Amino acid sequence: MFKRFFTALLAVFITAFSALQVRAQAVPPAIDSIMKKFDAVGLSVAVVKKGKLVYTGSFGWKNREQQLPLKDQDIFRIASISKSFSATSIMQLADAGKVSLDDDFSKLIGFKVRNPKFPETVITLRMVLSHTSSLNDSQGYFTLDVIDPAKNPNAAKCYNDYEPGKGYQYCNLNFNMVGTVIEKVSGERFDQYVKRHILDPLKLYGGYCVDSLDKNRFVTLYEWDGKTKTFTPAPGAYNPRSGEIRNYVMGYSTPVFSPTGGMKISAGDLARYMIMHMNYGKTGAGRILSKKSAVAMQTPVSDGEGGYGLALRSANDLVPGKKMTGHTGSAYGLYSSMFFDPKEKFGFVTITNGCNPVYNEDMPQLTRDLIAALYREFIAGR
Template sequence: MEKYSAVGASVAVVKQGKIIYTHSFGLKDLENKEPLSDRDIFRIASISKSFSATSIMQLVEAGKIHLDDDFGDLVGFKIRNPKFPDQKITLKMALSHTSSLNDSQGYLNLDVINPDKNPDWAKCYNDYLPGSKFDYCNLNFNLIGTIIEKKSGERFDNYVKNHVIKPLGLYAGYCVDSLDSTRFVNLYEYHAGTKSYTPAPMAYAPRRTEIANYVMGYSTPIFSPTGGMKISATDLAKYMIMHMNYGTANGVKIISKKSAKQMQTALTDDEGYGFAIRTADNFIPGVKLKGHTGSAYGLYSTMFFNPKEKLGFVIITNGINATYTDGFPDFSRAAINSLYQSFFK
């Protein structure tokens, strides 16, 4: 933490499928010097995508949708790459970031890709055949959130709460006002020039006006299915155990073994990405890990596990001087290797 000027960090270690260590270091609030505790919750950024993917797999299992369904048919307006108008873009492609969509027009509302709303909608597509290449895209998952609403009849945040969070006994959620705001961890963006931090309160913007005017199946990006989950490191580890056990934790089945394995199976060689779970061979030397990272508003989150060895790690920091190696923050890499050496070596 000292080396990377970390504000605070919460960690959890799982061994033989059980949480054996949790701890919080440093500060939750830099201005008031308030210490970080294990019960505090962070907006975890892109690890949120796996909650959306898990929810979609439940609907697939229920027969309400299929992975090879036309993405546009599910969303409710045309989603086709204008350079390949005859090539269907499927739900499976969106889940694995092989849809050929991009975030160049933004992803905070669906208007950007809706041909009726944005004259530049065509810029949301890359120049290659859908299904042929990986390109990480937040818009994919905000669109997936709308499908969850359309097919379940529940507002996105409520669906995830009722079908993933509550059954696992977690304290978490996408809706800011459904959570205790005193437990939110302040997030801080680092400025290398001045070696200083500025808070990023927008991470927990309640967006009450937008929610008051909510349109089911279209306003979903308000809750950010792509990045808006708020949860503690300890509860994230409990959720991770469910994926580690291929869909079941504490006797509660969230998704089938088949669905869990599908989520963890890489569809692209270069990125090793399945459905919101990627494979990382170069994080801990000699250990194959499955999981996801997240970064936004100065936060960096890491959730990685090995389903065969039943080991896993959650590391969340609310602000660091971030440097990267092989696409991973050096802080997260150093922290996970430190925990691995301590608890497994």
């Protein structure tokens, strides 16, 4: 009798647990509609409300070919949101009195960084962090050789025609150089500095070094071909560059880790990092950034991209009547976003590993629609 009762009870429990699993994995209707509209392969989102992480969800495929579903613990290369980790690192060094935003960048990096059309104008660390340095990516940005006049006879082409500090152009080279300065000033390899001083204190899993991470957690990224309307995997997103790292030169090989775009992290952990910036550098365990430095990162230096500060920008058109701060990322078919309201303490992270990127001004419409839907569902009227 007892055995039959126990067996029946166990069956009920298993059925109920399975139902809970199905419900937990079900795609909310609003998100499902957006994913279908833009052919999203997979999607991870996170929502912060009143300074707390209140929701994470992962939908679609981590790997389409292997039919692996996307899970919350999976990690993406998040592209240009990575720049804020580099800026946070340099601002920690500023808090420690080791650098100043007004320092001559040439002295920090160890070779001449001067726009030849304005040789007397000092290019400062602040200019590099805010994309007002007058630099461009025309010569590439995967090695410092492109801008070092001793290595590249065409280094002058890395500079625009306007005076440093008097114009804005988004430039990946800026932040690969910032990563180099972090090494020179701290004495720590760039990826290890970020891990020890940002990720570990916040108890986040991620990093810039592929070989230091669990490859089973990497989300395959897919590039969209608009002509054929097909997706192609982009394995280059997780190129470990192990050989280059074995021959690493501190203070020069730094672009190997891509301080400008190479952070790998989950949506939930990126949201936890976002909360630190939402609280102006403060965490539950103390501070990892001074309020002064956190405010400086969020304060526009130019009007580029709605108001660009130090690796964080303003966005006034994502949620009606709300001024949000954050960044976007796009590379290898991935589209990511991290935006928050530091006054009302809400924010969103959205990451897709591939979609049809129909753009609306400066970001994919998918990103805009997702933020609007998450705001309606979790924040508005609550």
